[in-house]
Amino acid sequence: xxxxxxxxxxxxxxxxxxxxxxxxxxxxxxxxxxxxxxxxxxxxxxxxxxxxxxxxxxxxxxxxxxxxxxxxxxxxxxxxxxxxxxxxxxxxxxxxxxxxxxxxxxxxxxxxxxxxxxxxxxxxxxxxxxxxxxxxxxxxxxxxxxxxxxxxxxxxxxxxxxxxxxxxxxxxxxxxxxxxxxxxxxxxxxxxxxxxxxxxxxxxxxxxxxxxxxxxxxxxxxxxxxxxxxxxxxxxxxxxxxxxxxxxxxxxxxxxxxxxxxxxxxxxxxxxxxxxxxxxxxxxxxxxxxxxx
Amino acid sequence: xxxxxxxxxxxxxxxxxxxxxxxxxxxxxxxxxxxxxxxxxxxxxxxxxxxxxxxxxxxxxxxxxxxxxxxxxxxxxxxxxxxxxxxxxxxxxxxxxxxxxxxxxxxxxxxxxxxxxxxxxxxxxxxxxxxxxxxxxxxxxxxxxxxxxxxxxxxxxxxxxxxxxxxxxxxxxxxxxxxxxxxxxxxxxxxxxxxxxxxxxxxxxxxxxxxxxxxxxxxxxxxxxxxxxxxxxxxxxxxxxxxxxxxxxxxxxxxxxxxxxxxxxxxxxxxxxxxxxxxxxxxxxxxxxxxxxxxxxxxxxxxxxxxxxxxxxxxxxxxxxxxxxxxxxxxxxxxxx
Numbered sequence: 001x002x003x004x005x006x007x008x009x010x011x012x013x014x015x016x017x018x019x020x021x022x023x024x025x026x027x028x029x030x031x032x033x034x035x036x037x038x039x040x041x042x043x044x045x046x047x048x049x050x051x052x053x054x055x056x057x058x059x060x061x062x063x064x065x066x067x068x069x070x071x072x073x074x075x076x077x078x079x080x081x082x083x084x085x086x087x088x089x090x091x092x093x094x095x096x097x098x099x100x101x102x103x104x105x106x107x108x109x110x111x112x113x114x115x116x117x118x119x120x121x122x123x124x125x126x127x128x129x130x131x132x133x134x135x136x137x138x139x140x141x142x143x144x145x146x147x148x149x150x151x152x153x154x155x156x157x158x159x160x161x162x163x164x165x166x167x168x169x170x171x172x173x174x175x176x177x178x179x180x181x182x183x184x185x186x187x188x189x190x191x192x193x194x195x196x197x198x199x200x201x202x203x204x205x206x207x208x209x210x211x212x213x214x215x216x217x218x219x220x221x222x223x224x225x226x227x228x229x230x231x232x233x234x235x236x237x238x239x240x241x242x243x244x245x246x247x248x249x250x251x252x253x254x255x256x257x258x259x260x261x262x263x264x265x266x267x268x269x270x271x272x273x274x275x276x277x278x279x280x281x282x283x284x285x286x287x288x289x290x291x292x293x
Numbered sequence: 294x295x296x297x298x299x300x301x302x303x304x305x306x307x308x309x310x311x312x313x314x315x316x317x318x319x320x321x322x323x324x325x326x327x328x329x330x331x332x333x334x335x336x337x338x339x340x341x342x343x344x345x346x347x348x349x350x351x352x353x354x355x356x357x358x359x360x361x362x363x364x365x366x367x368x369x370x371x372x373x374x375x376x377x378x379x380x381x382x383x384x385x386x387x388x389x390x391x392x393x394x395x396x397x398x399x400x401x402x403x404x405x406x407x408x409x410x411x412x413x414x415x416x417x418x419x420x421x422x423x424x425x426x427x428x429x430x431x432x433x434x435x436x437x438x439x440x441x442x443x444x445x446x447x448x449x450x451x452x453x454x455x456x457x458x459x460x461x462x463x464x465x466x467x468x469x470x471x472x473x474x475x476x477x478x479x480x481x482x483x484x485x486x487x488x489x490x491x492x493x494x495x496x497x498x499x500x501x502x503x504x505x506x507x508x509x510x511x512x513x514x515x516x517x518x519x520x521x522x523x524x525x526x527x528x529x530x531x532x533x534x535x536x537x538x539x540x541x542x543x544x545x546x547x548x549x550x551x552x553x554x555x556x557x558x559x560x561x562x563x564x565x566x567x568x569x570x571x572x573x574x575x576x577x578x579x580x581x582x583x584x585x586x587x588x589x590x591x592x593x594x595x596x597x598x599x600x601x602x603x604x605x606x607x608x609x610x611x612x613x614x615x616x617x618x619x620x621x622x623x624x625x626x627x628x629x630x
Contacts, residue, residue, distance in 0.1 A: 034398040037480075040432075041429075044435075048435075115333065129568060130590070138339075190317070191321070230573075247425060254431055254545060
């Protein structure tokens with residue numbers, strides 16, 4: 001038995017070798033192509049956004065709303081976004097984790113659980129503008145607690161965040177070893193205590209990661225707010241009134257013919273992207289730490 | 294437990310909990326079930342309300358609401374063919390440009406690039422999903438549209454013999470710009486799902502191809518792509534669903550034309566864009582027409598998503614429910630508006 005050395009194997013034909021090189025090269029080129037928009041967007045955001053930031057009082061004043069004179073900054077937009085997303089998170093995270101708990105701890109593979117799972121999946125594909133329309137039909141035209149208000153925007157955002165929280169929470173809850181659950185049940189703990197003392201703490205970091213991703217998503221949404229909150233100029237901490245927000249402010253500023261206001265849009269865009277990226281990085285950091293542990 | 298012989302008062306086993314201590318368990322179970330049911334009810338309720346709100350338009354126009362080519366607010370005429378065509382054209386452009394790039398990058402990241410680069414490259418591509426759509430709009434309006442206008446003019450006059458594409462005079466905002474931005478926006482989701490599906494190709498299949506003397510590309514073509522085709526198709530469909538419903542980035546660069554544009558670089562409109570654009574001033578039947586546009590959009594995205602889920606679940610080879618795809622979808626669903 002003689003060993004086959006490389007030289008005894010027939011050479012790969014040059015046509016095949018060239019095809020291989022060309023195709024590998026084009027797959028690599030496509031990857032570079034995929035990254036170009038990201039680089040360009042970040043480049044222009046930094047270039048023109050920092051220019052916007054340099055306007056005096058950019059972070060400390062509210063937009064004036066007057067076409068002439070000082071256009072003002074984005075203080076009310078930042079606070080408005082934080083307030084509305086905070087309320088949306090307070091709704092979406094508990095509801096989302098609750099539904100995920102139902103799916104993993106009670107429903108499992110029953111037809112009802114599978115139906116819920118399916119609809120949650122479908123919900124992730126529903127355009128965000130539809131959630132805005134929904135809240136508009138039900139709460140705004142119905143004049144539940146006034147016309148356009150900030151809390152209605154929060155509910156629209158929470159509807160959009162719920163499926164994200166459910167899907168990611170279900171994944172991490174399924175990762176909790178069933179031996180842990182069984183051990184606790186065997187010791188005589190009732191199910192609700194098993195969930196509270198074993199399942200949730202074990203999955204905690206994963207739940208935080210998924211929730212943060214949902215918060216990041218909610219932060220950048222414009223369309224649901226257009227139909228539920230519209231826009232305002234002043235800073236307010238009353239969720240029962242109109243409220244400004246970063247995405248809506250950017251959206252209206254883009255359409256302005258005035259250079260200073262367009263500058264403000266870039267500055268606000270940079271701010272928004274930094275907030276969203278920060279949330280993403282924190283989420284990924286927590287996720288990678290929990291994976292190592 | 295019922296088999297236990299020792300009983301206390303009320304004929305209940307000593308090992309069984311008292312009814313009072315079982316209460317929180319029941320409450321939790323039913324509470325969580327109710328929460329899950331509420332999600333279903335909410336979706337169904339929305340659907341019914343949407344049909345109710347748009348009923349007056351459909352009873353007046355019938356199917357010509359979707360297929361008639363005239364949307365004139367001043368004369369109170371609402372035929373949405375321009376939006377239907379715009380929605381389909383921009384989404385098709387997005388698929389044609391976005392899917393090949395996304396799949397190619399997924400193949401490169403999973404099969405060709407050095408292992409050390411795999412994670413950073415995936416994160417970078419995923420970052421595209423983290424950019425809010427209003428920022429895509431901002432960039433599209435002030436950078437992409439003006440910079441590409443010259444190129445579009447050159448293209449339209451050079452290839453003027455191709456119907457629908459060349460010949461016309463490109464406007465600043467048009468179908469192509471909207472489609473291009475959509476292509477960038479669907480890239481991360483298609484790429485993420487493709488990467489995940491490609492990772493499920495059994496090592497044996499790939500090694501078998503290589504052992505038979507296949508080059509790396511032949512291995513990808515013969516072992517990787519056929520195995521992951523359903524999953525990639527599903528990913529592309531999910532991207533399509535995203536593209537159909539994208540609102541804010543599109544409304545800023547589509548031009549809001551009331552009629553079907555006659556070439557690729559003409560202004561158009563989409564269902565989502567017309568809702569966002571006209572909602573503020575709408576009254577009476579106009580509101581109802583916008584709700585009808587929403588209903589058509591909702592049904593369109595629903596159908597696309599249902600088909601996409603079917604492909605993805607078929608493509609992940611029975612892994613559905615373990616939720617890996619769900620996590621990807623959730624984490625790439627960061628941004629849209």
